[in-house]
Amino acid sequence: ANIVLLPGDGIGPEVVSAAVRVLEAIGQRFGHTFKFTEHLIGGCAIDQTGNPLPEATLEACRTADAVLLGAVGGPKWDDPRASVRPEQGLLGLRRGLGVFANLRPVRVHPALIEASPLKPDRLQGVDLIVVRELTGGLYFGQPKKREWVNGQYHAVDTLEYSETEIERIVDLAFRLACQRRKKVSSVDKANVLESSRLWREVTNRVAQRYPDILLEHVLVDTAAMRLISAPHSFDVVVTENMFGDILTDEAAVLVGSMGMLPSASLNGKHGGLYEPIHGSAPDIAGQGIANPIGTILSAAMLLRYSLGLEQEARAIERAVDRAIEEGCRTRDLGGSLSTTAMTDAVIERLG
Amino acid sequence: ANIVLLPGDGIGPEVVSAAVRVLEAIGQRFGHTFKFTEHLIGGCAIDQTGNPLPEATLEACRTADAVLLGAVGGPKWDDPRASVRPEQGLLGLRRGLGVFANLRPVRVHPALIEASPLKPDRLQGVDLIVVRELTGGLYFGQPKKREWVNGQYHAVDTLEYSETEIERIVDLAFRLACQRRKKVSSVDKANVLESSRLWREVTNRVAQRYPDILLEHVLVDTAAMRLISAPHSFDVVVTENMFGDILTDEAAVLVGSMGMLPSASLNGKHGGLYEPIHGSAPDIAGQGIANPIGTILSAAMLLRYSLGLEQEARAIERAVDRAIEEGCRTRDLGGSLSTTAMTDAVIERLG
Ligand SMILES: CC(C)[C@H](C(=O)O)[C@@H](O)C(=O)O
Ligand SMILES: CC(C)[C@H](C(=O)O)[C@@H](O)C(=O)O
Numbered sequence: 001a002n003i004v005l006l007p008g009d010g011i012g013p014e015v016v017s018a019a020v021r022v023l024e025a026i027g028q029r030f031g032h033t034f035k036f037t038e039h040l041i042g043g044c045a046i047d048q049t050g051n052p053l054p055e056a057t058l059e060a061c062r063t064a065d066a067v068l069l070g071a072v073g074g075p076k077w078d079d080p081r082a083s084v085r086p087e088q089g090l091l092g093l094r095r096g097l098g099v100f101a102n103l104r105p106v107r108v109h110p111a112l113i114e115a116s117p118l119k120p121d122r123l124q125g126v127d128l129i130v131v132r133e134l135t136g137g138l139y140f141g142q143p144k145k146r147e148w149v150n151g152q153y154h155a156v157d158t159l160e161y162s163e164t165e166i167e168r169i170v171d172l173a174f175r176l177a178c179q180r181r182k183k184v185s186s187v188d189k190a191n192v193l194e195s196s197r198l199w200r201e202v203t204n205r206v207a208q209r210y211p212d213i214l215l216e217h218v219l220v221d222t223a224a225m226r227l228i229s230a231p232h233s234f235d236v237v238v239t240e241n242m243f244g245d246i247l248t249d250e251a252a253v254l255v256g257s258m259g260m261l262p263s264a265s266l267n268g269k270h271g272g273l274y275e276p277i278h279g280s281a282p283d284i285a286g287q288g289i290a291n292p293i294g295t296i297l298s299a300a301m302l303l304r305y306s307l308g309l310e311q312e313a314r315a316i317e318r319a320v321d322r323a324i325e326e327g328c329r330t331r332d333l334g335g336s337l338s339t340t341a342m343t344d345a346v347i348e349r350l351g
Numbered sequence: 352a353n354i355v356l357l358p359g360d361g362i363g364p365e366v367v368s369a370a371v372r373v374l375e376a377i378g379q380r381f382g383h384t385f386k387f388t389e390h391l392i393g394g395c396a397i398d399q400t401g402n403p404l405p406e407a408t409l410e411a412c413r414t415a416d417a418v419l420l421g422a423v424g425g426p427k428w429d430d431p432r433a434s435v436r437p438e439q440g441l442l443g444l445r446r447g448l449g450v451f452a453n454l455r456p457v458r459v460h461p462a463l464i465e466a467s468p469l470k471p472d473r474l475q476g477v478d479l480i481v482v483r484e485l486t487g488g489l490y491f492g493q494p495k496k497r498e499w500v501n502g503q504y505h506a507v508d509t510l511e512y513s514e515t516e517i518e519r520i521v522d523l524a525f526r527l528a529c530q531r532r533k534k535v536s537s538v539d540k541a542n543v544l545e546s547s548r549l550w551r552e553v554t555n556r557v558a559q560r561y562p563d564i565l566l567e568h569v570l571v572d573t574a575a576m577r578l579i580s581a582p583h584s585f586d587v588v589v590t591e592n593m594f595g596d597i598l599t600d601e602a603a604v605l606v607g608s609m610g611m612l613p614s615a616s617l618n619g620k621h622g623g624l625y626e627p628i629h630g631s632a633p634d635i636a637g638q639g640i641a642n643p644i645g646t647i648l649s650a651a652m653l654l655r656y657s658l659g660l661e662q663e664a665r666a667i668e669r670a671v672d673r674a675i676e677e678g679c680r681t682r683d684l685g686g687s688l689s690t691t692a693m694t695d696a697v698i699e700r701l702g
Contacts, residue, residue, distance in 0.1 A: 073542060081548075081552070085542065087542040087543060091543070117469050117470055117473045117579055117580050118468050118469060118470065118579075119468055119469065119470055122468045138489070138510065138543075138544070139543055141507070145545065146549065149513070152513055152514040152515060153513070153514050153549055154511060154512065154513045155511070155512055155544075155545045155546040155548065155549035155550075156492070156493075156509060156510070156511045156545065156546065157509070157510040157511075157544045157545055157546050158507060158508070158509055158510070159489065159507070159508040159509070159510065160505060160506070160507045160508075161505065161506055162500070162503055162504070162505045163503040163504050163505075164503060189593070189596075191424060191436065191438040192438060192442070192489075192490055192593075193489070193506075193508045194496065194497055194506045194507065194508055195506040195507065195508050197432075197506065198497065198504055198506035199506075201432070220596075220597055221596050221597050221599075221600035221601075222600060224575065224597045224598070224600050224601040225600045225601055225603055225604055225609065227601075228468055228469075228579055228601065228604045229468050229604050242540070242543075243597075245540075245571075245572050246571055246572050246594075246597060247575070248572075249572035249573060249575050249576045250572075250575040250576055250578075250579065250601065252576055253576055253579040253580050258576065
């Protein structure tokens with residue numbers, strides 16, 4: 001299998017090489033060969049080519065079996081008036097690959113309950129997955145613009161959805177729910193937004209095809225509250241791009257650290273983009289202390305969803321669980337293991 | 352002073368009459384006369400007049416010294432395809448009064464720490480205020496629409512800000528910070544949204560006028576996380592309308608119940624709109640068990656910001672603190688006091 005690596009910026013290269021070591025160990029143990037090719041994206045791509053998403057990168061990702069990405073961005077490229085920004089590379093890639101469904105599972109590991117700011121009883125049985133729409137909504141819509149009106153600038157962003165865009169993501173959420181606890185929470189702001197009202201109508205329509213699944217509509221403000229006050233009440237959460245961005249970072253609190261959470265972005269056809277949900281963490285970049293687990297678990301999702309290697313995916317997930325259970329911790333979790341030591345701990349437990 | 356009451360729907364009438372009793376007690380003790388006039392808004396206004404914001408309501412609110420609102424909405428009016436909705440009444444009122452600044456203070460009462468899902472040590476010293484922009488952003492912008500394109504509907508919402516709109520809300524946040532811990536956290540999504548980039552530029556410009564205030568820019572996803580993982584790190588938070596909606600409901604988790612939190616909406620000139628941040632809670636409406644504290648504390652803000660009665664405002668806030676300290680609790684806080692009994696408890700402690 002052909003895997004494109006996009007290390008990107010900040011801690012991106014450190015966590016991606018950790019995940020590659022795990023994939024290589026899996027390859028050895030299970031007799032697979034993975035071919036890795038590295039490409040530029042984000043800030044480092046701007047520095048080297050002037051373009052946050054060079055043609056060669058997009059082309060390589062399009063033909064790959066899967067793409068594993070670290071993170072993009074950093075203070076170096078943070079001038080709000082800059083005409084090119086690292087994040088454009090990531091957004092362009094998501095759009096270019098058509099990966100409209102971003103899956104972000106949030107499972108609280110029992111051994112990490114003490115690392116969370118929440119009281120232990122609130123975390124019992126938390127096992128949810130956010131299905132974030134990834135190629136539409138407030139992130140895309142009509143071209144963003146700034147207009148000069150009556151002597152001052154006006155800036156405009158657009159949140160736009162078609163019925164087809166809503167239908168395909170909601171349907172995917174329902175299909176996931178069939179294999180889980182059979183509940184879908186659709187999050188919107190239908191009391192204010194027209195796009196949310198269309199979202200709700202289409203969702204109700206899709207729900208008719210899944211009589212066994214319980215559907216609830218939750219307003220985004222209520223969802224932000226319930227995610228902390230009653231996180232076990234969620235199974236599959238499906239929502240708009242920006243809402244999903246906010247809610248998944250919030251949900252990261254439940255598991256004790258952003259560094260733990262993986263994601264998969266799928267287009268329902270071929271390939272797939274895998275990345276941890278954390279950012280480039282410029283404050284700790286280059287120190288070898290980043291938590292590699294989010295990226296390692298993203299690699300497990302890659303094996304599952306893009307390569308159909310379920311057993312291999314499980315082997316990684318079990319190894320991570322065991323390492324955590326046995327007390328292995330990077331700094332973000334209150335431990336002192338380096339990125340490399342944490343990765344070694346996972347590899348040793350691959351079984 | 353002339354105060355317009357808008358009880359609205361669900362538990363709205365119950366909590367508003369509780370707050371009116373507290374205001375009347377304050378009037379007696381301090382020798383003020385408040386003239387209350389009641390008007391329709393929301394679902395009950397639709398039922399009686401067909402209009403969620405009848406002319407007479409808006410007119411009365413425009414000339415009043417202040418407006419005290421309960422809540423609007425409920426399942427009865429929840430059909431996504433309905434052409435009038437209760438929330439339009441509230442949005443129209445905010446816009447009609449030009450109350451662009453929604454102040455939502457979040458202070459964790461020591462006696463309520465045990466009611467929060469967070470571990471006690473995370474709640475030490477939490478005392479923040481969210482300044483939510485209230486008459487622009489994703490809630491308003493260009494007229495919301497649904498378009499028929501290539502055989503299907505597209506729904507469009509617009510997030511729009513002018514420099515003037517950003518400047519006035521950010522300036523208000525900086526002025527508030529001067530009287531507090533001298534820190535402003537401006538929350539945006541500048542790595543994706545054009546409106547956020549303009550927001551950031553204008554904010555940096557305003558900051559130059561306040562050399563004593565520490566300004567930080569926080570991405571909305573990070574803010575959603577930090578609000579739970581490190582809530583004490585915030586003092587004044589200023590943000591877009593929708594972001595503010597989400598973050599303040601999330602922040603309600605910190606204080607143990609949505610029912611505790613008040614808000615003030617100001618236009619920098621005259622009048623002001625005061626409402627608890629909770630909704631109409633149709634599930635408990637009419638049972639006399641709603642927590643009235645959010646509305647009572649909103650009445651205190653009304654005395655402070657619209658009537659200049661600081662001492663009287665403090666008297667209410669102290670009475671609420673004492674009642675909580677001495678164990679008075681409605682059901683949402685794990686107690687059994689009715690709305691009336693909780694209100695009595697506050698009135699008895701007005702000092
Ligand atoms: C880097 C940024 C553009 C990105 C997003 O907002 O989608 C990130 O926050 C994420 O959640 O993957
Ligand atoms: C009722 C609704 C329109 C309102 C809002 O979204 O502003 C409410 O959630 C609030 O926060 O005051």
